[in-house]
Amino acid sequence: MQPNPPTAPSASPFRVASVEPFVVNAGRRNYVFVKITTDSGVVGWGDGSLTWKEFAVAEMVRDFGERYVVGMDPFRIEDLWFKLYQIEHNVGPTMYSAMAALEMALWDIVGKICGQPVYNLVGGKLRDKLKTYANGWYRGLLDDLPALQRKAGEVMAMGFRAVKLDPFGMTGRELDKAEMRKARNIVATVRETVGPDVDIMIECHGRFSVGMAIEAIKAMQEYSPLFCEEPIPAHNVESLAWVTEAASSFGARVATGEHTHSRFGFQELLARKAAHVIQPDLIYNGGFMETKKVAAMAEACYISVAPHNFDTPGRLVSSIHLCANIPNFLILETWAQFDVPWRKDLTFGEPKFEDGYYIVPSSPGWGMEFNEEELRKHPGTKRYGHNSLFSKPDPARANGEAEASRVMPGLLASTPAAPARP
Numbered sequence: 001m002q003p004n005p006p007t008a009p010s011a012s013p014f015r016v017a018s019v020e021p022f023v024v025n026a027g028r029r030n031y032v033f034v035k036i037t038t039d040s041g042v043v044g045w046g047d048g049s050l051t052w053k054e055f056a057v058a059e060m061v062r063d064f065g066e067r068y069v070v071g072m073d074p075f076r077i078e079d080l081w082f083k084l085y086q087i088e089h090n091v092g093p094t095m096y097s098a099m100a101a102l103e104m105a106l107w108d109i110v111g112k113i114c115g116q117p118v119y120n121l122v123g124g125k126l127r128d129k130l131k132t133y134a135n136g137w138y139r140g141l142l143d144d145l146p147a148l149q150r151k152a153g154e155v156m157a158m159g160f161r162a163v164k165l166d167p168f169g170m171t172g173r174e175l176d177k178a179e180m181r182k183a184r185n186i187v188a189t190v191r192e193t194v195g196p197d198v199d200i201m202i203e204c205h206g207r208f209s210v211g212m213a214i215e216a217i218k219a220m221q222e223y224s225p226l227f228c229e230e231p232i233p234a235h236n237v238e239s240l241a242w243v244t245e246a247a248s249s250f251g252a253r254v255a256t257g258e259h260t261h262s263r264f265g266f267q268e269l270l271a272r273k274a275a276h277v278i279q280p281d282l283i284y285n286g287g288f289m290e291t292k293k294v295a296a297m298a299e300a301c302y303i304s305v306a307p308h309n310f311d312t313p314g315r316l317v318s319s320i321h322l323c324a325n326i327p328n329f330l331i332l333e334t335w336a337q338f339d340v341p342w343r344k345d346l347t348f349g350e351p352k353f354e355d356g357y358y359i360v361p362s363s364p365g366w367g368m369e370f371n372e373e374e375l376r377k378h379p380g381t382k383r384y385g386h387n388s389l390f391s392k393p394d395p396a397r398a399n400g401e402a403e404a405s406r407v408m409p410g411l412l413a414s415t416p417a418a419p420a421r422p
Helices: 054-069 077-088 093-114 118-122 145-157 177-194 210-223 237-249 262-271 288-300 313-325 372-377 395-399 401-406
Strands: 016-025 030-038 043-047 129-134 162-165 199-203 227-229 254-256 332-334 357-359
Touching: 016 054, 016 372, 030 054, 030 093, 030 313, 043 093, 043 313, 054 077, 054 093, 077 093, 077 288, 093 118, 093 288, 093 313, 118 288, 118 313, 129 313, 145 177, 162 177, 177 199, 177 210, 199 210, 210 227, 210 237, 237 254, 237 262, 262 288, 288 313, 313 332
Parallel strands: 129 162, 129 332, 162 199, 199 227, 227 254
Antiparallel strands: 016 030, 030 043, 129 357
């Protein structure tokens, strides 16, 4: 008679003891990081950075931490996500960003307890390195083509073999002929500088009408872009499908998805054939596992995935784990090399960039730790102003430390642990 197999315990022996949000200055926006600690001292880190909504996310993290997370089994990640989705009802980007921060920190804990990188907990990796494109490199240079050319050359010297830029500046729904000519000259300058084998992606920032979007995408095809991103605003899938169908007729790829949230939002986008490439953001989309589910939905439609990564440290490393794991990965965005100078001091073990690729880490959890002492040196600020990719850098805003007094009280302090639930 065969012996009965051993039965697994119904729950792990670990419990969450505390949840701590941090809002950290990052130049023209802030980072939101979340630290979760178990009763046995295992620490996990998550990222909920939602640009210009960081304080709202941090407060929501604090609230959910007290009401749901403290006292829970950190292995019950899916259970937490479903409860937040089903019970809390408010599932916009602020809610999803808070959910993502908590979910990411729990995955980090589980990976550390199991002694495995997160991707090994969901099937392992398909690749050891990830092709990466540079964004954020052209800020303030669109009116100075020689300076833009020099900067593009510097980006190539850094090892990148793919770049993205928005050549349309501060334009609106329609471009006049002079504006279109300027955009074409900008992209032509970059293409001439980087050569024929480097991928260029065209960012449209959801600005155009349907007709203008089709015209702009067609005008860019002379420069062989890998894709044109967000040609129209994200919230009318039928109109986006119209643009995508037109682009297909002349061999252009449309990418979108950073403003689409969760599998429930992507279901309609995929069903309507509204993109050739989807760009879910791991934070805005609700976290690592939710984005993996979206990628699987896209795979069934033979659609590639190029995650949006308006680059914050936790978003970057979790995106790397995702992209290592999914079959339909195309390319990953990064801003890390063009971020605030103190970013490098905030973490230990930020992913290694080499010859245009990120190397997939092998340490347990996300493979990256945060330096709490440095986080506290750069408190978040509400002085956003009007800094954008199309304006000159504001040294006062980039320094940011004079604004420390405007931090919402308590956000850099530990969240008090709520009593454990029975």
